[in-house]
Amino acid sequence: MNFEHRRPIKVLMAKTSLDGHIRGIIVVSRALMDEGMEVIYGGMLTPKEIITAAMEEDVDVIGLNIGGRYGTVRRIMDMIQEKNLDSIIVIAGGPIPPEDVPVLKEWGIKEVFPPGSSLPSIVKCIRENLGRG
Amino acid sequence: MSEDEKPHQTISGIPLKRVYTQEDIAHLKLAEEIGMPGEVPFTRGAYPGMYRDRPWRIFQLSGYGAPEDERERILYLIKHGETGIIMEPDQLTSYHMFDPDHPDVIERKEDVGLTGAPLVSLKDYETVFEGIPIESIYTHPGGGCIQFAPFAHACYFSLAQQRGIPLKKLRGTGQSDYFLSYLSCPLKDQIPPKAGLRLNCDFIEFCIENVPEWVPVSIPGYNANESGINVYQEIALVLSNAITYIEEMIQRGRFRIDDFAHTIGGVNFACGRDFFEDIAKMRAARRMWCKLLSDRYGCKDERGLRMRIHGLTTGSWMSNKQPFNNIIRGAIMGLAAALGGVQSLGVSGFDEAISIPSELAHLLSVRTQQILQLETNITSVVDPLGGSYFLEWLTNEVEQRAWEYLEKISNAGGFIKALDSGWMHQEAAKGMVEREKKLLHGDLKWVGLNCFQMEEEPSRVKAFRTDTTVWDKAMQNLENLRKSRDNGMVQEALAALHEACADENRNIIPPMMKAVQAYATIGEVGDIFRKVFSVWNPRLPL
Helix, strand or coil: CCHHHCCCCEEEEEECCCCCCCHHHHHHHHHHHHCCCEEEEEEECCHHHHHHHHHHCCCCEEEEECECECHHHHHHHHHHHHCCCCCCEEEEECCCCHHHHHHHHHCCCCEEECCCCCHHHHHHHHHHHCCCC | CCHHHCCCECCCCCECCCCCCHHHHCCCCHHHHCCCCCCCCCCCCCCCCHHHCCCCEEEEEECCCCHHHHHHHHHHHHHCCCCEEEECECHHHHHCCCCCCCHHHHCCHHHCCCCCECCCCHHHHHHHCCCCCCCCCEEECCCCECCCHHHHHHHHHHHHHHCCCCHHHCCEECCCEHHHHHHHCCCCCECCHHHHHHHHHHHHHHHHHHCCCEECCCEEHHHHHCCCCCHHHHHHHHHHHHHHHHHHHHHHCCCCHHHHHHHCCEEEEEECCCHHHHHHHHHHHHHHHHHHHHHHCCCCCHHHHCCEEEEEECHHHCCCCCCCHHHHHHHHHHHHHHHHCCCEEECCCCCCCCCCCCHHHHHHHHHHHHHHHHCCCCCCCCCCCCCCHHHHHHHHHHHHHHHHHHHHHHHCCCHHHHHHCCHHHHHHHHHHHHHHHHHHHCCCCCECCCECCCCCCCCCCCCCCCCCCHHHHHHHHHHHHHHHCCHHHHHHHHHHHHHHHHCCCCCCHHHHHHHHHCCCCHHHHHHHHHHHHCCECCCCCC
């Protein structure tokens, strides 16, 4: 395959809540851009807005900033199922207690990155899951 | 390069020598630049006796769940020795000025109450403060972000009036903070920075005349620091923010500098990853404040020349791996705050990176402070590090760099322009990215994260879970309120508030008091703000 003609990996980054903390999502977004990925920064979006943006932009990855409660995450994952968007990789970051990780993964979140996660580990996770490692 | 030859520097990048001697401070005019505690230029402390006369205030941020939960935690902290209250309101409703039935809230209803109680009307303040003696306790009633602060204070002051407590007796602090909601944690569709300046100066003027013991605004460098701003940039941003308030107040012409300077001189600083640099920061900041106020603005009032500092241990350096290590971090950062001469202190919970603080984590934050105050004897001597070759040199070095950076902010158009244009966000992002690179390459160590990691956690810290039905309760309260209040009176009060907002020569606080006393809700007030002031979103560095 000619890698030159492949489009860059496209990522939608969004915050599911109306929580303002942006340090994590900015640092991750910039790291992905440095790796040549195309990042669409959505900011604070509702589940419906996230799905619409993901479809319109035809993204490969959705990166969610979440923490503590997961009603919105549940609705996002349900909509992904409904709309047959399973090829999109969903990853999540934020202050997520370790005991919540298995639940989120069961819902279809590929990987969870709590505070202090290394940026290369996030890049690696995206590339491997898209078969572009 | 061997370990010994590696260049040493502070976390802000100031190069460090192996040892400091008399020569390094020979050029400083010690008597003038350092002086005595409680005297101009206040390098050595804001007050002559410092902790001999009064221990620093144990001032912990707290809030979650419904207003009843918020109250319960406040009572718990007071019972165990907290000496001031900082309320944390819900971000979705209170901070965004949305009622619980706003579509943007309904979409995320499970999140309501996660990091603070939804304070929607005066009723919620009545609930939180039931049985709490507000005539004697020092309070931060939740006005952290600028657009929510007038409502928060109007509720708190109205509560005092209900109880027959004169406003003159109330003691506490506002925050009304640019760094929080415009830089580090930007809200969605909030009022623009320029409108925030109007609200803050209205509130300063109101307090000077009506609530003289109140600190109407404080300038929290902490929130800038936590978004990637370094130590000397943090001081410069705080001063630049203060200059904006001062010049607006001078331009309004209602008060002289000596009448209002003291209302602006409460700040907070992060106590983080560089013990001595953080101490130097607090000493340099006090000196610079005094110079700025006296040299540039001719302030003579001693209260105005004296910067008071709230210290806060940096949450972003609390790890979610081996979280009990955070207890030790909190103690060391807290010690730096004490040696830097803070007037109040908050210590992060050890579960900071996992959840909002559990009761136990909160208790240990209070106990850390009590141990520092009662078991170390550091409170006996004021500014015990004063005169140290290294510290005096570093204080001066931080000061010089902060003045240079203040010039840079001025060249970027001044505080509001630097925020509006995205310049400040760019500067912050540089710092965030640099920290990540240093952690990745091991230039900066983080125990348990990039060294001394463990395959298995040695112990578990359970996340503190909050009630997920807070939104349902808030909706019930809202419906009851709309039925029980005099809606004609509410509409009248809101119309008066609208008029005052639209007229720059009016002060919005008195009509805000009338509106909250009629039980107008935060969403109703927010609608007026958004209509009159329009909305703003930051230009993020992406």
